[in-house]
Amino acid sequence: xxxxxxxxxxxxxxxxxxxxxxxxxxxxxxxxxxxxxxxxxxxxxxxxxxxxxxxxxxxxxxxxxxxxxxxxxxxxxxxxxxxxxxxxxxxxxxxxxxxxxxxxxxxxxxxxxxxxxxxxxxxxxxxxxxxxxxxxxxxxxxxxxxxxxxxxxxxxxxxxxxxxxxxxxxxxxxxxxxxxxxxxxxxxxxxxxxxxxxxxxxxxxxxxxxxxxxxxxxxxxxxxxxxxxxxxxxxxxxxxxxxxxxxxxxxxxxxxxxxxxxxxxxxxxxxxxxxxxxxxxxxxxxxxxxxxxxxxxxxxxxxxxxxxxxxxxxxxxxxxxxxxxxxxxxxxxxx
Amino acid sequence: xxxxxxxxxxxxxxxxxxxxxxxxxxxxxxxxxxxxxxxxxxxxxxxxxxxxxxxxxxxxxxxxxxxxxxxxxxxxxxxxxxxxxxxxxxxxxxxxxxxxxxxxxxxxxxxxxxxxxxxxxxxxxxxxxxxxxxxxxxxxxxxxxxxxxxxxxxxxxxxxxxxxxxxxxxxxxxxxxxxxxxxxxxxxxxxxxxxxxxxxxxxxxxxxxxxxxxxxxxxxxxxxxxxxxxxxxxxxxxxxxxxxxxxxxxxxxxxxxxxxxxxxxxxxxxxxxxxxxxxxxxxxxxxxxxxxxxxxxxxxxx
Numbered sequence: 001x002x003x004x005x006x007x008x009x010x011x012x013x014x015x016x017x018x019x020x021x022x023x024x025x026x027x028x029x030x031x032x033x034x035x036x037x038x039x040x041x042x043x044x045x046x047x048x049x050x051x052x053x054x055x056x057x058x059x060x061x062x063x064x065x066x067x068x069x070x071x072x073x074x075x076x077x078x079x080x081x082x083x084x085x086x087x088x089x090x091x092x093x094x095x096x097x098x099x100x101x102x103x104x105x106x107x108x109x110x111x112x113x114x115x116x117x118x119x120x121x122x123x124x125x126x127x128x129x130x131x132x133x134x135x136x137x138x139x140x141x142x143x144x145x146x147x148x149x150x151x152x153x154x155x156x157x158x159x160x161x162x163x164x165x166x167x168x169x170x171x172x173x174x175x176x177x178x179x180x181x182x183x184x185x186x187x188x189x190x191x192x193x194x195x196x197x198x199x200x201x202x203x204x205x206x207x208x209x210x211x212x213x214x215x216x217x218x219x220x221x222x223x224x225x226x227x228x229x230x231x232x233x234x235x236x237x238x239x240x241x242x243x244x245x246x247x248x249x250x251x252x253x254x255x256x257x258x259x260x261x262x263x264x265x266x267x268x269x270x271x272x273x274x275x276x277x278x279x280x281x282x283x284x285x286x287x288x289x290x291x292x293x294x295x296x297x298x299x300x301x302x303x304x305x306x307x308x309x310x311x312x313x314x315x316x317x318x319x320x321x322x323x324x325x326x327x328x329x330x331x332x333x334x335x
Numbered sequence: 336x337x338x339x340x341x342x343x344x345x346x347x348x349x350x351x352x353x354x355x356x357x358x359x360x361x362x363x364x365x366x367x368x369x370x371x372x373x374x375x376x377x378x379x380x381x382x383x384x385x386x387x388x389x390x391x392x393x394x395x396x397x398x399x400x401x402x403x404x405x406x407x408x409x410x411x412x413x414x415x416x417x418x419x420x421x422x423x424x425x426x427x428x429x430x431x432x433x434x435x436x437x438x439x440x441x442x443x444x445x446x447x448x449x450x451x452x453x454x455x456x457x458x459x460x461x462x463x464x465x466x467x468x469x470x471x472x473x474x475x476x477x478x479x480x481x482x483x484x485x486x487x488x489x490x491x492x493x494x495x496x497x498x499x500x501x502x503x504x505x506x507x508x509x510x511x512x513x514x515x516x517x518x519x520x521x522x523x524x525x526x527x528x529x530x531x532x533x534x535x536x537x538x539x540x541x542x543x544x545x546x547x548x549x550x551x552x553x554x555x556x557x558x559x560x561x562x563x564x565x566x567x568x569x570x571x572x573x574x575x576x577x578x579x580x581x582x583x584x585x586x587x588x589x590x591x592x593x594x595x596x597x598x599x600x601x602x603x604x605x606x607x608x609x610x611x612x613x614x615x616x617x618x619x620x621x622x623x624x625x626x627x628x629x630x631x632x633x634x635x636x637x
Contacts, residue, residue, distance in 0.1 A: 158617040163609035310470030
């Protein structure tokens with residue numbers, strides 16, 4: 001197991017390097033100019049100086065290696081500095097956003113909590129809804145509950161999140177005025193009143209995202225339960241005289257959760273991707289919205305770093321899913 | 336005795352009739368198929384009956400509600416929404432179909448090559464894993480923003496964006512198909528009929544095209560159906576983020592995006608295209624579900 005983990009981690013390094021190169025080359029091949037926003041009245045000499053200041057006149061591989069160095073050497077050192085108060089990276093150049101001239105990592109750290117609160121709670125709620133629905137649907141297969149559940153989960157992943165979001169806004173923010181239309185990120189939770197305000201503005205984005213997640217996970221849960229309910233060990237358990245509750249909720253559920261847990265782990269990074277749209281609908285200024293802003297402004301370091309972080313999350317959670325599968329299911333051996 | 340048994344044996348028939356029989360028992364799939372055909376009919380035949388040009392601007396008839404002259408009302412420039420919905424549907428569904436064909440072609444080709452030729456297997460599957468690890472939506476956004484200008488210069492604003500979106504969606508959605516097809520091909524390769532075909536000297540390309548490919552048609556068809564749905568959703572998501580087709584070129588996602596600003600005044604303009612997208616995707620997903628059951632020989636005939 002340890003060997004397997006180490007091998008996977010070692011494979012992850014070239015994978016991530018290739019991905020970062022792909023993203024970099026894609027940005028490089030694009031005709032967009034980061035100085036496109038600069039007014040035409042600025043003389044060419046000044047423009048050339050700005051280009052040099054941004055480091056744009058070096059050839060692409062120099063800039064790529066510079067980015068790698070900044071990302072993997074200077075940024076971690078800076079993290080150590082801020083954590084322990086040392087001065088390792090004091091006069092080293094960090095990854096700087098073209099748009100705001102701030103270090104990219106600071107902006108990301110600033111926006112991370114918004115994304116994590118909304119997306120994270122939506123994912124947890126989605127799982128909490130999906131698992132019981134999946135269990136009951138499978139246990140009473142083809143009952144009215146199962147048919148309804150299957151239909152709702154079909155709707156849940158057929159209706160795009162930008163449409164459910166907009167419909168919720170029309171009903172609950174425009175017509176009924178129960179919840180605010182946009183997510184106010186400047187809100188500080190200090191007392192009970194601001195806490196309820198925070199909860200109220202979270203209701204709609206979280207509902208949209210958790211409905212979407214629950215739809216997918218409940219389908220997996222249902223089919224995994226159905227696979228296990230037909231197994232011989234279930235008949236044995238019933239024949240032993242165990243109560244139905246013990247058979248379903250202990251024997252079958254434990255075995256059915258194994259593939260579902262890995263699916264849940266695999267879904268974590270794609271949630272960050274799917275949240276780009278939900279964040280845009282409700283104007284949550286999280287990571288997804290930052291990515292769209294950066295793409296529109298041709299802010300290459302920001303786009304590069306954010307996309308790379310998404311890629312790291314995907315590779316990491318793929319590994320976690322595989323390892324969990326090995327831990328939970330003793331039939332799977334990695335050696 | 337022999338006569339009675341002989342009478343009971345059905346005449347040989349095409350396996351697709353069996354598939355259709357099984358498909359018919361899936362109620363959701365039948366309803367889905369009906370709705371999808373109805374939407375297709377509306378989009379293809381509708382413009383022949385409803386003559387208003389979707390880009391015709393009539394300032395005297397701005398922001399009208401439902402009426403006989405404009406059954407779905409008009410938008411802020413007085414353009415007829417029924418005509419725009421039909422035109423938008425045509426683009427959305429053709430993007431879905433084209434992107435799906437591209438992704439299925441790529442997926443099936445890579446899957447068959449990886450499954451059949453052992454030399455290519457490692458490299459191609461490494462490539463598939465790499466693509467699966469890419470953050471797809473951010474990359475899609477990136478590709479569409481960065482390359483829209485040169486392509487719309489080269490192929491015209493509509494053609495260029497169409498080409499760009501279809502290629503981008505196709506190139507980022509073939510991986511699941513490739514994995515499924517490779518698995519099936521690996522199993523088929525060990526079967527006797529492949530051995531028999533090879534022993535009479537069938538060359539590789541004919542073996543793949545005549546013997547392997549027809550046998551992996553079922554998983555390909557299922558992922559093709561589901562691919563249409565996800566391509567339509569992706570296209571409308573891009574349009575919704577303002578990165579899709581140009582404004583005067585309606586698609587369902589674009590119509591929804593254009594109406595969001597005035598959602599408080601005219602909520603119907605948002606809801607109608609949204610319902611169109613959702614209904615299409617829902618029906619296609621149900622068709623896919625039915626096909627999956629119908630093409631599964633373990634379920635068929637039970």
